[in-house]
Amino acid sequence: MKLVSVFFFSIWFNNIANAQQRNIIWNTQSKNSSESMAVGGGDIGVNVWVEKGEIYAYLSKSGAFDENNTLLKLGRIKLKLTPNPFQGKDFKQELLLKDGYIQIYGKKGKLTANVKVWVDVFSPTIHFDVESNQKIHTEASYQSWRFQDRITKGKENNQNSYKWAPQGEVKTLKDSIYFQNNIVNFYHTNKKTVFDVVVKQQGLENYINELYNPLFNRTAGGSMWGKNLHQAGITEGEYLGTPYREWKLKTIKSVKVSNLIVDLFADFSFNVPIVGERVAPDIAFKATKKWWNDYWNKSFIYINSVDTLANQVSQNYQLFRYMLGANSKGNWPTKFNGGLFTFDPQLTDTSLKYTPDFRNWGGGTHTAQNQRLVYWPMLKSGDFEMMKPQFEFYKRILQNAELRTKVAWGHNGASFTEQIENFGLPNPAEYGWKRPEGYDKGMEYNAWLEYEWDTILEFCMMILETERYNNQDITAYMPLIESSLTFFKEHYTYLAKQRGAKALDANGHLVLYPGSAAETYKMAYNATSTIAGLKTVLQRLIELKSASEEQKKNWQTILNTIPPISFREFNEKPTISPAKLWERVNNTESPQLYPVYPWGIYGVGKPGLDTAINTYQFDTDVLKFRSHVGWKQDNIFAARLGLTDEAARLTKLKLQNSGRRFPAFWGPGFDWVPDHNWGGSGMIGLQEMLMQCDGKKIILFPAWPKNWDVHFKLHAPYQTTVEGVLKNGKIESLKVIPEERIKDIIKMIE
Incomplete structure (x- = not known):
């Protein structure tokens, strides 16, 4: 590119940056x-x-x-x-x-x-x-x-x-x-x-x-x-x-x-x-x-397009990241239900004439299904230090989670429920006060939350990813990861032995029953979200250079006991099933697509992509549940599957102006205002449209509209940053640090 064109191009994108980063x-x-x-x-x-x-x-x-x-x-x-x-x-x-x-x-x-x-x-x-x-x-x-x-x-x-x-x-x-x-x-x-x-x-x-x-x-x-x-x-x-x-x-x-x-x-x-x-x-x-x-x-993403909603997406991405930056040094995680920016509740719901202290879904109560969406985008934005409050949250409550497991069931491992208090025990209302006599003390008596243990696996994976992305020392969190895995091994062995003489099925696999595929598919047998999480975390642990051979051998032994993902058909096409079997549907999540995100088993350039796309396009529950509101992550699924038009449509709905004066005060969705899992899932989707990482491979523009000019800088594994400029459907510049990582770049747009 000639020097004069570089100069004018720089001015052009600096003007975009100023408009999208300063002028509120x-x-x-x-x-x-x-x-x-x-x-x-x-x-x-x-x-x-x-x-x-x-x-x-x-x-x-x-x-x-x-x-x-x-x-x-x-x-x-x-x-x-x-x-x-x-x-x-x-x-x-x-x-x-x-x-x-x-x-x-x-x-x-x-x-x-x-x-x-x-x-x-x-x-x-x-x-x-x-x-x-x-x-x-x-x-x-x-x-x-x-x-x-x-x-x-x-x-x-x-x-x-x-x-x-x-x-x-x-x-x-x-x-x-x-x-x-x-x-x-x-x-x-x-x-x-x-x-x-x-x-x-x-x-x-x-x-x-x-x-x-x-x-x-x-x-x-x-x-x-x-x-x-x-x-x-x-x-x-x-x-x-x-x-x-x-x-x-x-x-x-x-x-x-x-x-x-x-x-x-x-x-x-x-x-x-x-x-x-x-x-x-x-x-x-x-x-x-x-x-x-x-x-x-x-890190940044600046978009310039004739599509005004695309420009809103870019501006609101920066605004929401600013709101996350307000808790860069906190001892406690940023709450999904308003973070640090809630206001008088009657201005969200006129029937709630309470004090400004009010927010729905509690203050010290954490819902991991929601919290995860606040913290996943911090990997690609390089905000590793901001992830520490969430990791420390689980590290602090580990002992309590292990003790409740031991008292309730007599085995090892940390049981982290959904709707968990900041001291590691289930929320009392969700645990249930009117419980049947003799009901399992370790269980929440709750139709939505029973048997849902697996959300901790996403935070374990985040910790492992900070090691891969930023070479962070995760030694202090290894007991958390190992205890979380131990729970699944020991608890489902314990349950199987209560039912019969054998702890494993005929193939030597754990029988993950009863389980739960998110809050949606209940009394599940071999829930896909649980299987995908266990497999991915264990495989990632085995890749750790800092791990001993004995540790790797133990993890491989557990991995060998994890059952395979189940499948079913729609329109005579194979799709991922949410579980092998289940008794009822209780919510509106799509855990059959969790192997796409967050677990990355299926995706652009990976085997089985057509099956994952079939799941997105033909599974009747997935279609019925589709939305951009709140914690819904259909925009992320679409991006991970390379469905450009669909990813752009849903991400624009996610990150368009909130309808309130401050453009990033979304919600209430399913939760509260500002809805931070709404903003977080929007951030993730936009990042995944631009860049996806698979091992050492860095895939650029896997679901990016060619008419969205963009200047971006994102982080990738192995202490890598990728900064690029796309204009008029062509890559104008690309800077990868360290330079030797350029060989790992795969461009979906040239």
Whole structure:
């Protein structure tokens, strides 16, 4: 390519990048919190909006679990300027995505002001930096709806671990909030918690001192203070029907510059910040900007097309990745049901007139079928450090999962159920309070969740893939992986011996019954999703260079006992069956296609692709269940199968603007707003359209429309990055690092 064409091409794509990475601009104020803008960093998420001339912000931090395992908001900030530049006609609120902060501009007459809102990536601190061309007063209010105890009734308990089955009265207990030397301190320390209730329910009282408990004495809160700000009283008010009390700070004299700082924490101690003992804000802001700049340089997908929905896909891919980046350094995973960016629930469902703490499907309760979709896309985006909170989640609860297995069944291995608490035991409502006498203590008495153990295998595979993609040391997670596999070996041997004299079938295979193919095909015999997961994880373990020969021999022995995938026919064409047999259909997933994704047994360039395509095109359940909503992953299946038009159609539906003011606030789907498994499955689908990896092979554009010009940078196994440009259906440039990996590239578009 000539130098001049390279120059103009670079300008062209830089303009695309700027449009899709920076320009989230609103020129009018918001009606309410549902029209908020996301900003975050470290492990903090903030919803920011301007309503009736005043700036509001909801505060969220990873790990802020209360006694009932609600993931609490840590309050709301209101910022009011007097005289008020936001009461004029000129207004602009912009998310500068590249640098990771929000800028709010207002002008009334000759008065102008800018407020910069940013979160320090390296310290749990939120900054509101106010600058004006004339001297003004700044008033900052810390608003809390938890100034008194609140009894939670009915559906409101869906925000906690009790859900629809509270055992007696449930309360969200009040916070401690007070002034101290022109600082507003706010915090809450857990005492008696739902952990104790669950342990007793599940017959583990005798082991309570051995069990990991992340809730007792957990303290979450923070402090609000700022330059030139002094305490200015306590008042009360109401927002969207929820009463609150507010503690005010105000400048004594008018100034052109003021800075509000909010420090947050969520651990096992409360320390009032020592003002001044911190990195200077200008240095901290510079470091935060650099972190975000590096984040965007690490991976991206920029699309330019006459198809406006394709361009939306690209912009919203970056926006959602930004939201994920807000929890890059957290101790707890980003929740599938809203992450750190939920808002007042009645703005999602008008019947749910609860506090801003509400989110459906719980706060400390994790649904692995959903969580997996939040974390799979981080491999190809190279965000390996952001996967650690999810891996650590399972590592922390491993001991509890192993102990419950031993107590219930007397064998080894970790049993990780669906709807699992952040301490490794089944959610009490899903476990069931009204259980038949003598019912198996290890089982959830639940039509959707019974016998569903295999979702842990996807997280085991993610861990193994970080070793393959990034050469990460996964030694600390090997006990988790091995214990998860041990459970399947020992539990299905245990069940078989209860039924008869033989532990294996006539072919020497485990009899995986009763089982479950996702939440859909119940009382399943040899569920395909389980078989595919076990085979793939075991094969990947055997490939580990760090493993001993003895380990490999043991894994191969287990692998030899895994039964084959079953098949059936539609329209006289072979298709993958969801299981060998099953008793009923309970949900709307398509686990017969899990061997396509996430397990990669079938796909572009692999044997049996026609059978997998038949399954996608002719299986009547798959057709009936097809959708782009929420956790549905049909877009991913289509991409993995090389069905370009179908993948593009579904991915556009997935990642088009959400219909809310912030384009990536999708949902509620099956869960909540913003729906992070909706965004995650959209990300995965787009990545798989661009690049698929099979061993050392890197397949480019396996399901990419030729009329979608694109500049992308994605990560592949063996510490490889691939950056390419496609324009007018032709590859304009391709850069592979390390260069020797270019030999492994297979181009589906030349």
